Amino acid sequence: MNPIITVFVLFATLLPFTALGTTGNDSCRNCHENPTRMLELGAQAFTITQQDVEQQSHMPATCSQCHLGNPDGASKDEAHQGLARLIRVRKKGLTADITPRNAPLEYGSNEMNKIYVTTEKDGKSIKDANVVALSWHDKRTDNLTQDFVTLKKTCGTCHPQQFEEFSRSTMGTNAKQTQYKSWIDKDRGPHNCGTWFDGNYAEIQANTMTAIPKDGYAINQRACNTCHVGCLDCHFNPQPRNAKFPAIGAHSFVKTPTSQSCYGNGRASICHAGPEDRRRGAGYFGGSFSFPEGNKPDVHVAANVGCLDCHESTKTNKSLGHGMVKRQAYDACPRCHSKAVKSHVASVHKNLSCEACHIQQVAGYQGTYWGPGKIGGAETAFLKYKAYYGIMQEPILIKDQKGRWIPVKPFPMAVMNQKQSPYKPGLQWRFPATLPDLQRTDDAWAYTGLHGGLPENNKALTWLQIDKMSHKLGKARSCDSCHEDSAGRQLQKVSWDYSDPGAAPFSGSHTVIADKTGLYIKGIKADEPIILEKGYTLSAFAPWFYLKEIWAVPGDFSLPALKDRVNYDRTKGNLPRLREDGIVHK
Template sequence: MGRFWLVVCVAGGIVGSAAWGGAEQLGGYVDSCNRCHGDAARMQALGYPHFVVNRAEVARQTGMPAGCPDCHLGNPDAAAKDEAHKGLKRLLVVRKKGLVAEPADRKAPLMVTAGPVQRLKFQVMKDGKPVVDPTVNTVLYHDKLPETLTQDFATMEKTCGRCHSGQVAQFRTTPMGRNAKQSQYVSWSEPARGPHNCGVWSVANYKGIAAATAVPFSQAQSDLNQRTCNNCHVGCLDCHYYPTLPDRKEPRSGMHAFRKTPPPESCYGGGRGQFCHAGPEDRRRGAGYFAGPFSFPEGLAPDIHRTKGVGCLDCHSSNRDDASLPHGMVRRQATCTSCHAEIVKSHAASQHRTLSCEACHIGAAGGYQATFWGPGMLAGSTTPYYKYKDYYGIMSEPILIRDQRGRWIPVKPFPMAVMNQKGGGFTPGLKWRYPLTLADAERTDDAWGFVGLVDGLPENNKALLWVQMDKLSHRYGASRSCASCHGSAGGEQRRQVSWDFGDNGALPFSGSHLVIANREGLAIREMKAKDAIEADKGIAVSSLAPWYFLKDRWFVPGDFSLPAVPYGQGAASAAEELSAARAKGLVHR
């Protein structure tokens, strides 16, 4: 059974029980979907009582006049089930083993919970009761390709495109539709973009990546790694389809519910796990909009805008408010002027005008505090590129660096490495992912620091080392203290970071390191574990903890110090109240 039936299975109950009175003429075809799924007794006898649905219920929830085949295809002219289901677009179940996607015969309804991270859970029948299927990684909607898990534009054009052809065509041109950012990381040593925390984009690049890898790397291993990336690459349904439990007080609720304006939750995976912006914001950058249950460690306070009901599209322009933008285009760069015009004006005249708003108003950064790509097990198969990422902890405050415009921006520097490389032709120092010459839609303000291609490991040598330094953009809150920037001699910034490792490859262990940014450079120092590292059988410690052997090798040369302004000579001292600093024109009013 498939995606059509996903939208009607709610807690084992029947959504609409009246039969539709046999086949109906609809849009030039005989809609045999109604003959079966509108007949409650028949569906009960077949063992699928949770798949009963009527057209009025669907129309009310979707707000659209489309019939079943308009969205799910199939053959509505056929009376026999097998013929009617040919070409039907269905819910895809992604298995943990191999990340293989397949439609599944669902004898149990899809579980819909109130949990924000994973609201939708696939169930199977066990001992006559529905239970969550432990073999399932996630579910994908039917506008994805089961072979690769990425967008299925042919299906989008046949389904959503029947009524919204212009929007589908426009979406294909957007950065999201083109996977524009991710697809530029074509190798670990790509000259323009450098190595990235997310790994490499192996589509059409496998041969080059394999040739640069010092150990065997097969096409099958490459395809598996790529499927882990493709979960995050959106289609129409990821943004606009938002299934919920039916609520009689809310006509647009239910398993056929759509939203013209995507809610903020859809930007965070729509209840199917840590997808889309949940990963880069709350894990990689560590300062996300939602935080709370999405943060690592769990429980960090959300962005103040979230608590005030300000949604993603209220700050990030789309074609909802800018007709010049194509459908699905959302501006990465947002401004504060819509709500805080006077503050922005005052800030521009203050002594801190070269600081971005985020530099002062983003506090603790959670998520990854280290990440290493080394040999391991991925979805039941060996790979030279497993991402050991679960070094979760909290940096008390970001490190501030100057961006390409000279503004101070917040970053969370953390050590990274990819093992078994044949080369890495970069000069040590601070790098920018995208130059200012690119249009805003095609760039970010993310940085990274190249360290070198090093040996010194018992195995997995030729490790390419760098420091990840993505710009933090969310989890706004109260401003940091004046002393946090001006309280150290020489403008040095120091952050002690504690973390817990809980990934595959070893038993859990805890540790810490020190981040130092000063006039000489940016360094990761004193990285150590509090517990013994007990790696799994067949996994080398160097795969998941190369720092254990390489010690203090993570160093990026350059001036990373803050302006050294002594207290009492223009800078707000620790004793001064914020109101006094504002009165002096040091910060915005």
């Protein structure tokens, strides 16, 4: 007999179910606490007691309070009526699969995909390769976004205040991304993540030259929604069962969300893993989350400093409301680095943010283009061709709205088949500096034009994505990385590898230049022949092949010139001397 089953049988013999509080009409416990019955049903892996659940969840909730269903049902089908189930997001159509499972979750070693489901093949249990992500049962099955009806019936029953606060929070309302209602939104501009497709079909179609297939459009929105959170994404923390530690298991919960939960907690590269390690390219975890894989993590990972240790939330400030996390974390630096912060304010480099010096090797997207293709097996006008993955050795520094130098990774972007554009060329900011911290970001973008000249998919609305980077903090960059050029010119050569649909994998490169005349992406090229896949056009995913060097923004993007190069050459690299002279912080 299976040793797990043996344990349960022995437990049942020594301690009757009634001793655990089982009532005659609770069919959930009548079955799931009975290992013999679960074995008969072929679901012995789902044998669990109320005591197990309470030890792992730290909550007295019953099965039906969390999973709904019908605890008065006499049969399996009756008891499972209305049950809220784990959602397996299938590759084809990004559809929600909630069919009953015969096997529990499995746990691997890859942090990005450590939690997975299995399927049977040739009599063996293998990872289900047709599942691209997992969503918990507080998500809607039609579009994969938060299911507030289920949330209110489950978590909200015992935690009404937290539910109400979360439902109004930035994360609960998807408040940032929903503001991008089209590619030509005058207030926010076009964005790397695309538009908020839900409810904006007519507006987006009106400015799109080609017909937008409804099936692909719906899948576009589902792809967005896999990143947006419910209660369980933050507080549910399932793990392999550990006999030595009864509080660890499939029903483990945490009061304070783990840093891993901010990155999808092993269910896929979702949530903040996308905007941090892929889009910005300077993520907290790096490693298996980074593209290319293996980029170094933030120094705070090794120091066991978590997301909510720096980003203020209800953990330290109840007035924020549940689910609200303060994006700006600069107030946290003095708690651990008071001497450095105090001396930095008085140093020559006082107008530089901490990140400006302490972030290097920026990975992730080095180009992204939205063109026609297939998503989840359906035709779409807007497939995000994003796998131009590479590393910029040091970020470009620009001044933010308050005159502070911040690190950014400018990269070229375009969306195809656009009719017109309301934008004026130049650097722009997503959110004005006058907004409170909870309502803004420090991200910029730069419009570079509406261009023809493509053999198909005209016209291309083009811009530079210029997000501020805040993570992957580590050893400071060298003095020469900023000051070697006497004119303050910044130059970064970037190599990348393309691996998305449309063509066989190929390598390429470009150069980013920031000087007194402007900010430029120059010399975008493939370093080997591009072999197209059937049904794809080059202009859909590589408009740079035809548009060449149109990604240019006028303005002074140079770094300040040195006033005393002789003294600089004498003291650069001499850290004690630089600190003593007030050049850098102590």
